[in-house]
Every structure is written in C-alpha cells, then in structure tokens.
Amino acid sequence: MKIGVFICHCGENIGRTVDCARVSKAAGFFPNVVHSVDYKYMCSDPGQNIIKQAIKDLQLDGVVVGSCSPHMHEKTFRKAVADAGVNPFLCEIANLREHVSWVHDDMDVATDKAIDLVRFAVEKVKRNAPLKTIQVPVTKRTLVIGGGISGIQAALDVANAGYEVVLVEKEPSIGGHMSQLSETFPTLDCSQCILTPRMVEVYQHPKIKLLTYSEVEKVEGFIGNFKVTIRKKARKVDDTKCTGCGDCMQKCPIKKKALSEFDENLTTRSAIYVPFPQAVPNIPVIDTEVCTYFKNGKCSMCKKVCGRDAIFFEQEDQMLTEEIGAIIVATGYKLYTIDKKPKNSEIKGYGEYGYGKYKDVIDGLQFERIASASGPTSGEFKRPSDGKEPKKIVFIQCVGSRDESKGFSYCSKICCMYTAKHAMLYKHKVHDGEAYVFYMDIRSGGKMYDEFVRRAIEEDGVKYIRGRVSRIYEENGKYIVKGEDTLAGVPVEIDADMVVLATAMIAQPEASKLAQTIGIPYDKYGYFVEVHPKLRPVESSSGGIFLAGACHSPRDIPDSVAMASAAAAKAMVLFGSDMLEREPTIALVNENLCAGCFYCKKVCAYNAIEVKQIFDRQGNFVKEVAYVNSGLCQGCGTCNATCPSKSIELIGYTDEQIYAEIAALM
Amino acid sequence: MSHHNTTHVRTISDDISDITSQNPELCYQCGKCSAGCPLRNYMDEAPNVVVRYIQLGLYEKALNSATIWLCAGCLTCSSRCPKNFDLAKFMDAVREIALRNGIKVKDKNILKFHKAFLRQIKNHGRSWEMGLVKDYKMTSFDLFSDVENSPKMLLDGKLNIFPHNVKGKDKIKSIFEKTEVKKCK
Numbered sequence: 055m056k057i058g059v060f061i062c063h064c065g066e067n068i069g070r071t072v073d074c075a076r077v078s079k080a081a082g083f084f085p086n087v088v089h090s091v092d093y094k095y096m097c098s099d100p101g102q103n104i105i106k107q108a109i110k111d112l113q114l115d116g117v118v119v120g121s122c123s124p125h126m127h128e129k130t131f132r133k134a135v136a137d138a139g140v141n142p143f144l145c146e147i148a149n150l151r152e153h154v155s156w157v158h159d160d161m162d163v164a165t166d167k168a169i170d171l172v173r174f175a176v177e178k179v180k181r182n183a184p185l186k187t188i189q190v191p192v193t194k195r196t197l198v199i200g201g202g203i204s205g206i207q208a209a210l211d212v213a214n215a216g217y218e219v220v221l222v223e224k225e226p227s228i229g230g231h232m233s234q235l236s237e238t239f240p241t242l243d244c245s246q247c248i249l250t251p252r253m254v255e256v257y258q259h260p261k262i263k264l265l266t267y268s269e270v271e272k273v274e275g276f277i278g279n280f281k282v283t284i285r286k287k288a289r290k291v292d293d294t295k296c297t298g299c300g301d302c303m304q305k306c307p308i309k310k311k312a313l314s315e316f317d318e319n320l321t322t323r324s325a326i327y328v329p330f331p332q333a334v335p336n337i338p339v340i341d342t343e344v345c346t347y348f349k350n351g352k353c354s355m356c357k358k359v360c361g362r363d364a365i366f367f368e369q370e371d372q373m374l375t376e377e378i379g380a381i382i383v384a385t386g387y388k389l390y391t392i393d394k395k396p397k398n399s400e401i402k403g404y405g406e407y408g409y410g411k412y413k414d415v416i417d418g419l420q421f422e423r424i425a426s427a428s429g430p431t432s433g434e435f436k437r438p439s440d441g442k443e444p445k446k447i448v449f450i451q452c453v454g455s456r457d458e459s460k461g462f463s464y465c466s467k468i469c470c471m472y473t474a475k476h477a478m479l480y481k482h483k484v485h486d487g488e489a490y491v492f493y494m495d496i497r498s499g500g501k502m503y504d505e506f507v508r509r510a511i512e513e514d515g516v517k518y519i520r521g522r523v524s525r526i527y528e529e530n531g532k533y534i535v536k537g538e539d540t541l542a543g544v545p546v547e548i549d550a551d552m553v554v555l556a557t558a559m560i561a562q563p564e565a566s567k568l569a570q571t572i573g574i575p576y577d578k579y580g581y582f583v584e585v586h587p588k589l590r591p592v593e594s595s596s597g598g599i600f601l602a603g604a605c606h607s608p609r610d611i612p613d614s615v616a617m618a619s620a621a622a623a624k625a626m627v628l629f630g631s632d633m634l635e636r637e638p639t640i641a642l643v644n645e646n647l648c649a650g651c652f653y654c655k656k657v658c659a660y661n662a663i664e665v666k667q668i669f670d671r672q673g674n675f676v677k678e679v680a681y682v683n684s685g686l687c688q689g690c691g692t693c694n695a696t697c698p699s700k701s702i703e704l705i706g707y708t709d710e711q712i713y714a715e716i717a718a719l720m
Numbered sequence: 721m722s723h724h725n726t727t728h729v730r731t732i733s734d735d736i737s738d739i740t741s742q743n744p745e746l747c748y749q750c751g752k753c754s755a756g757c758p759l760r761n762y763m764d765e766a767p768n769v770v771v772r773y774i775q776l777g778l779y780e781k782a783l784n785s786a787t788i789w790l791c792a793g794c795l796t797c798s799s800r801c802p803k804n805f806d807l808a809k810f811m812d813a814v815r816e817i818a819l820r821n822g823i824k825v826k827d828k829n830i831l832k833f834h835k836a837f838l839r840q841i842k843n844h845g846r847s848w849e850m851g852l853v854k855d856y857k858m859t860s861f862d863l864f865s866d867v868e869n870s871p872k873m874l875l876d877g878k879l880n881i882f883p884h885n886v887k888g889k890d891k892i893k894s895i896f897e898k899t900e901v902k903k904c905k
Contacts, residue, residue: 452802522750524800545754
C-alpha cells in the first residue's frame with residue numbers, strides 16, 4: 055500500500071501549537087508512507103488539489119489527513135480522495151486540532167502527540183477496506199407533529215412543493231397559541247386575521263391529510279422509511295357526518311362545569327364544544343370528563359338535536375399507520391404557571407406572587423384573551439375578579455424565566471416584546487390608565503423590535519422600572535407590588551388594580567415522552583436538541599427528523615415560521631433523490647460463529663438486530679443467529695462490544711484495526 | 721493556550737467567596753433582594769448595591785456602609801433570590817471582613833447587640849432572651865428603648881427568668897474560644 059500523509063496548519067489553529075513541518079517529516083518515515091507534506095489550509099481548494107495531485111502522481115491508495123475533527127471535514131477530504139479515483143473509505147483523519155492544539159500548551163509535547171496520532175491513523179488506513187455506501191429508498195411523505203403556526207407553515211411549504219403531508223394535532227383544532235393572541239408585535243396586526251386563512255388552507259389542501267385530536271403513538275423505521283402509528287382519539291362525534299352547525303353546543307345543558315382552555319380558564323364552555331368559533335376543523339368534541347351522558351348515561355340532548363345523527367357515543371380511539379419519509383416536530387410550548395403544585399417536581403411555584411390565588415394577577419396569555427376582540431370581554435379591559443376597568447396595571451417580566459430558584463435559567467426571549475405590546479394595547483384603549491413594567495433587561499433584538507419598545511415608553515407613556523419585584527399582596531382591594539428601582543436606588547411600591555406576569559415559556563409537559571417515542575434528544579428543560587447549533591439548527595440527531603418552532607427553544611412567530619420553512623426545505627432536500635446513501639460503517643454478523651444468545655438484540659438502541667433462521671441444504675432448521683438490518687443500524691458498536699463470542703464486527707472499525715491502532719501508540 | 725491568569729492577587733471578593741462558598745459574581749443585579757428587604761428604608765445603600773460594590777472592587781464603600789450592619793439576617797432576600805444567592809450569608813461575611821479590617825461600625829450599638837447575642841450562645845449553648853436584654857442594656861446603656869414591649873413578652877413566655885442550657889455547653893464554649901476573633905474595635 056502507498057500512503058500519503060497531509061498535515062494541515064488550519065491557519066494558526068494547529069500551526070500555533072504543533073510544529074506541522076516536523077510532523078510531516080516524521081510521518082515520511084512511517085512504513086508504507088511514500089509522501090508527506092504540510093500546508094496552511096488543507097480543506098481549501100488548493101489544499102484539496104495537493105491531495106488529488108499526489109494521488110495521481112504517486113498512485114497513492116491510502117490517505118491520512120492530519121487536520122481538525124472528522125466531524126468537521128472528513129466528508130470534504132473523503133470526497134477529494136474519491137474525486138481522484140480512490141475509494142473514500144481509504145482516507146482517515148488524525149484529529150490534530152480538537153485533540154492536540156486546542157488542548158495543549160507545550161509545542162514539543164503537542165508535536166510528539168500529533169506524530170503519534172498520525173502513526174495511529176496510518177496503521178488504521180493500512181487495514182481499511184474499500185467500502186460502498188448503502189442505498190435505501192425514500193418514501194416522499196412528511197409527518198408534521200403539531201398544528202400551531204410552525205406546523206401549519208411546514209405542512210403548507212412541503213405540500214405546496216407537491217409532496218404529501220400528514221399533519222397530526224393533539225387538540226381538537228389546529229391554530230395553536232397563535233390563535234389565542236390579540237395583536238402581534240411589532241406591527242400590531244391582528245393575529246387571527248393572518249392565521250385563520252392559513253388554517254383553512256391546510257384543511258382544504260389536497261396534499262395534506264389533517265388528523266386533529268390525534269397523537270403519535272409509535273415511530274418505527276429510519277430516515278426515508280418510517281412507519282408511524284397514530285392514535286385518533288374518539289371525538290364521540292362522527293366527523294364524516296357533522297356539518298359544524300353548533301346546535302349540539304347550544305343545547306348542551308352543561309355550560310359552567312368546564313373551563314375554556316382557549317380562553318385560558320377565564321370563561322367556561324359546554325361539555326360538547328369546539329375550542330373557538332374559527333376552529334379548523336369546525337367539528338365539536340365531547341369532553342367525557344364532564345359530560346352527563348358519560349357520567350351516568352342520563353342526558354343525550356346533543357344526540358337528540360343533531361339533525362345529521364353525527365353524535366356517536368360508542369366511538370372508540372382508532373389506530374392508523376402511515377408510511378413516512380421525513381418527520382417535522384413542531385409541538386410548541388406551554389406557559390409556566392405560578393401555582394403551588396406544578397406537575398413537574400423540579401419546577402417551583404411563586405409564593406411571593408401569591409401562588410396564583412389572586413384573581414387579578416394573570417399571565418400573558420390570559421391578558422391576550424382579555425385584549426382580544428374574540429375574548430371573554432370582547433377586547434375591553436375588564437379585570438377578572440369584578441369586571442371593573444383597571445386604572446393601574448403592573449406588568450412584570452422574567453417571571454420564571456432567568457430564575458434558577460424556580461427551575462429555569464434561560465431567557466424566554468419573547469416576553470420583553472409582548473409586554474411592551476400589552477402595555478401599549480392597554481394605553482391605546484384606557485387613556486387615563488397607568489401602565490408600569492418591571493424589567494431586568496430589555497431584550498429587543500429583531501427588525502423594528504427596539505423601536506417598538508421605545509415607542510411604548512416615549513409615545514404611549516408606559517413607565518419602565520428596572521428591578522425585579524419581590525412581592526405582591528392584597529390590601530384594601532389593591533394589589534401592592536413591592537419593587538426597587540435599581541437605576542435610581544429607591545424602593546418602589548405600586549398599588550395596582552391588576553398585575554400581568556410575563557411567565558416563562560416552557561417545554562410541553564409531554565415533550566420528553568414524545569422525544570423518547572420518536573427517538574430524538576432533549577435537554578434538561580424538555581426542549582428538543584439540534585445536531586449543530588450553528589450549521590444544522592433545524593435537524594435532530596436522528597436522520598430524517600427535523601425541528602420547527604418553540605419545541606426547540608423559546609421563539610416568537612417570525613422565528614418559528616422561518617424555522618418551519620427551513621425544516622420543510624430540509625425534508626424536501628431529502629425527497630430530492632429517490633435513493634438515500636447511508637454510511638457503510640455498520641455491524642456485520644459472522645453467522646458461523648454466532649451462538650444466537652441475542653445479547654446484541656437486548657443492547658441495540660435502534661432495534662436493528664433481527665432473528666434469522668439458518669437452514670441446511672435439505673431445508674432442516676439448524677440454528678437461529680443475529681441479523682443486522684442495514685437500514686436501522688447506526689454503527690454505534692454496542693453490539694460489537696457486547697458479543698461474548700466476538701461474532702459481530704463493525705465494518706470499518708474491526709477489532710484488527712483497533713488493535714493495530716493501539717499497538718501503534720505503544 | 722492557557723487562559724488562566726497566573727498572577728492573581730487575592731481580593732476581598734475571594735475572601736467572601738471562601739467564607740460563603742459562593743461567588744459574588746453570581747448576582748445579576750435584578751434588585752429583588754432590595755425590593756423585599758424589610759429594613760431597606762433605613763439603609764444608606766440598597767443591598768444589591770453592596771453586592772455591586774464588591775463586584776466592582778469598591779471594597780471601602782461596601783465595608784463602610786451602614787447597610788451591612790442594618791441587615792437583620794431575616795433571609796427574605798435569600799429565599800426569594802432567583803439566582804439562589806444567599807445574600808444574608810454574604811452580608812455576614814462582609815461584616816466579618818469589616819471587623820477584621822478594623823473598620824468603624826456605623827452604629828456601635830448594633831455590634832454590641834451582636835456580641836451580647838453571641839455571648840448568650842457561648843454561655844448557654846442557645847439564646848437566653850433575658851440574659852440578652854440584660855447584657856445589651858448594660859453594654860450599650862441604651863436602657864429605655866423597647867421597654868414597653870417587656871410586659872407582653874413576659875406574659876407570652878418569651879422572656880424566661882432563668883437560662884435553659886443545652887447539654888455539653890462547655891464544648892460550645894470551647895468552639896468559641898478556638899474561633900473567636902480576639903481584636904475587634
């Protein structure tokens with residue numbers, strides 16, 4: 055074998071701490087190395103040409119590049135090698151940046167280590183076999199999980215490109231939190247007016263299969279070839295017959311027992327209901343927890359009045375399976391509540407703000423409902439306790455957010471903007487009202503965002519006070535808000551009629567469960583994690599599963615929409631080819647050695663090990679052995695390490711190769 | 721590359737970190753401590769400002785403030801701090817450093833009260849209110865303040881005539897003898 059070694063300086067990144075010339079000189083003496091050079095930027099076009107030219111001139115059949123992490127440029131160099139006519143799997147990377155120059159100070163020691171790592175890679179490449187990538191077909195259908203603005207945007211983009219979409223929403227209607235909002239910053243356009251046409255577009259789109267009141271139950275398979283099981287929860291209403299006339303809701307005798315989720319518990323709703331009048335689909339659902347029929351079988355008023363005979367009390371949950379190629383996760387967020395008993399034990403409530411016992415201390419979404427023309431007060435400012443117009447409102451930012459003692463250290467990103475909007479909307483309607491905002495910092499990065507906050511202060515007369523509020527308590531019908539203006543260094547006490555808390559955006563409580571179902575990582579807060587924070591921000595680490603919107607991190611509408619379109623584009627990139635290429639570095643079973651203990655099956659995280667039966671020529675059963683599904687195997691090597699009879703090898707990382715590498719270091 | 725500053729000079733901020741096991745830089749100056757402090761109106765500087773002085777290296781200003789002596793250690797700030805910063809503990813450390821550096825205490829009686837309290841612990845292993853009152857009044861000559869509260873406190877059983885000692889109070893005394901800072905002005 056004729057091996058070429060190419061040492062990269064990575065500008066100064068490697069060259070500052072590693073004597074690259076000495077490394078390339080030393081490598082020239084390794085057995086089988088016939089060529090060894092160093093260059094400032096090996097990944098650049100001229101750098102790659104050095105490699106290609108050497109391959110051609112010297113008929114190299116093995117290449118070692120001493121450079122940055124293989125995560126960064128393995129693909130680049132393998133492609134260069136392939137362009138020069140050598141199998142790309144005969145190129146190995148020695149990581150001289152992350153493993154050497156970035157973690158060492160002493161040049162001599164670092165250079166010695168770099169030489170060792172190059173020797174290590176040379177020994178491996180000597181034993182590399184030329185490999186071929188695996189080809190798998192692609193199902194060109196997308197599953198979008200979540201029907202908020204992110205899911206709607208992603209579904210429409212993919213569908214408009216001509217690919218089929220299955221949109222799954224767990225609530226009875228799509229629309230998400232955006233449908234609850236009054237007006238949106240920084241332009242103050244009506245949220246419903248811009249959202250509802252898109253909801254209808256989803257409903258009517260020939261390429262979109264809309265499944266509301268449904269949840270993803272199981273995801274099997276792999277990129278391009280997922281099999282997804284979806285639970286269509288029983289609405290107790292036949293959606294093929296219902297016309298959405300609303301007679302059932304009007305006649306339902308239960309009017310006050312259930313709090314309206316859409317109005318954030320500020321109003322009540324009937325037992326058979328649509329979340330809001332513009333719901334898509336406009337088909338009601340029966341809340342079996344409060345419905346009298348489901349409690350004691352006595353009432354069936356809705357069934358009696360329904361002219362279409364659509365009420366279907368006996369309806370059961372349905373299981374559907376869908377063949378899917380790409381999944382876009384857009385499950386959104388929830389607002390943190392200051393209650394005493396939050397569901398997650400890591401999260402604490404706010405005793406100092408009354409644990410939610412004061413009726414007029416509300417959160418941002420409740421304020422949105424009050425400010426909304428479709429809300430419980432038809433957009434007039436009336437406080438929940440007695441319906442009086444509040445003359446003095448205090449807005450408090452960072453409630454829960456940036457509060458480690460309550461369980462969240464992150465900034466929720468949108469509250470600075472929506473609080474400015476809230477205060478502005480209030481001042482526009484209640485001219486003699488006073489609005490105070492307590493803030494720690496104003497984070498208004500975004501197009502026309504800071505101008506918007508300044509407008510609230512300069513033109514609408516909102517009083518901003520820098521400091522966190524320590525306590526809220528009730529005294530003589532007023533809510534006393536105790537704060538400190540840290541800029542002036544003076545204590546502040548405001549007797550407010552109403553207090554609005556900009557509570558933190560948090561992950562959906564079921565987010566971690568969903569992440570486990572579909573197999574994507576999530577962080578300690580329950581937000582889904584991207585592969586690379588800068589260069590691959592919308593991809594999860596599981597191939598073919600993309601992220602959109604606030605399920606990834608707190609974000610506002612424009613950011614969510616942009617991310618959703620990006621995720622849609624990623625799905626369409628996948629659909630651009632009929633066959634997918636996968637890395638051939640997967641596990642391979644030696645069937646002669648395999649004893650069929652199936653320890654490998656137990657430890658495999660990707661369900662890639664199957665049971666294969668071996669028969670002799672006469673057709674007699676001989677034994678069962680492990681079989682690796684090449685579509686599912688991710689090449690992690692766990693089975694390889696577990697196998698007691700050493701009958702599984704990881705292609706490209708065989709025991710022989712690993713031992714040779716270790717020997718090279720000794 | 722090494723990014724560590726090898727020529728670091730120890731500062732009062734480091735001393736506070738060591739005494740309290742928490743870095744003063746943890747405080748992000750939201751002001752919630754000052755907002756909730758029951759003694760805020762009597763202080764010359766807001767509590768968060770004292771932390772800011774330490775963060776900025778303005779140690780003289782922090783050590784000379786009356787705030788550190790007015791802090792009653794009620795822990796309202798510590799329990800509400802969004803950063804879990806124990807400000808009461810921090811104030812204790814600043815007071816200790818002020819005493820070690822011989823800084824003049826703004827209100828002498830406050831120090832006398834602290835000392836009178838500690839003497840109760842030293843002698844009885846726990847607080848003895850009657851002894852505390854006697855000790856404080858005798859050392860400060862502040863004879864008449866709060867006297868009007870005493871009948872009610874006596875009736876409520878808050879003032880015991882006799883001390884109630886803990887077991888092994890000698891051991892507590894020896895702890896005091898080993899750790900006491902001898903010279904305090």
